[in-house]
Amino acid sequence: MGWILASYALGSVSFAQLFVRALSGQNLRDVGSGNLGATNAGRVLGRKYAVLIYLLDFAKGFGPAFFLEQAKTPCLENTPWLPLSIPVALAALLGHCFPIWHGFKGGKGAATGSGAVAALAPMVFVCAMSVFVVAVLLSRMISVGSMLAGLSLPIAWLVLERRHAIDGDGGARLGFLLVLMALVLCMHRKNVERIVRGEEPRIGRKP
DSSP states (O other), rough: OOOHHHHHHHHTOHHHHHHHHHHHHOOOGGGGOOSSHHHHHHHHHOOOHHHHHHHHHHHHHHHHHHHHHHOOOOTTTTTTTTHHHHHHHHHHHHHHHOOOOTTTOOOSSSSHHHHHHHOOOHHHHHHHHHHHHHHHHOOOOHHHHHHHHHHHHHHHHHHHGGGGSSTTHHHHHHHHHHHHHHHHHHHHHHHHHHHHHHHOOOOTSSO
């Protein structure tokens, strides 16, 4: 339980808000979409800081889960199908989206979620990032890349693992990927509305 609570607390740290406040004195909630994520922070601080914040958010999901994956520690003695790394990764993700330090209104989960996937299912991460890059290049919208990458997660797992997709702890990993997909899509619902209206910002263009 201690690992889960610690991971949630770490996930709740909004590097986007901290960097924007420290370097510009602004409240990130008053900028752009108001989202406490790397993309919105980049609108204030520039692309270099957006990349740095993405990597820090990525580390929140990757670090604890990867450590526990290497330790191969089960959640409970009688639940070998649920490695501790999975609820810990989920806790970091929920912390990022619903941070206790920031009124339970945080980022959209893409960066921290991608870190968790990299730790729990590395090849799925590679597939999802490939989808993300192609989607962003074609649409020039980060939101489209994030949503399509999220949709690809369970599909990639089922394709890569095939008959072993739900064997052992595979079902728990698939469950995490499904939760992450649903959360990313849900957190991007306002982006979908802006895309429909033709108001979603594109890379290299003013909204």
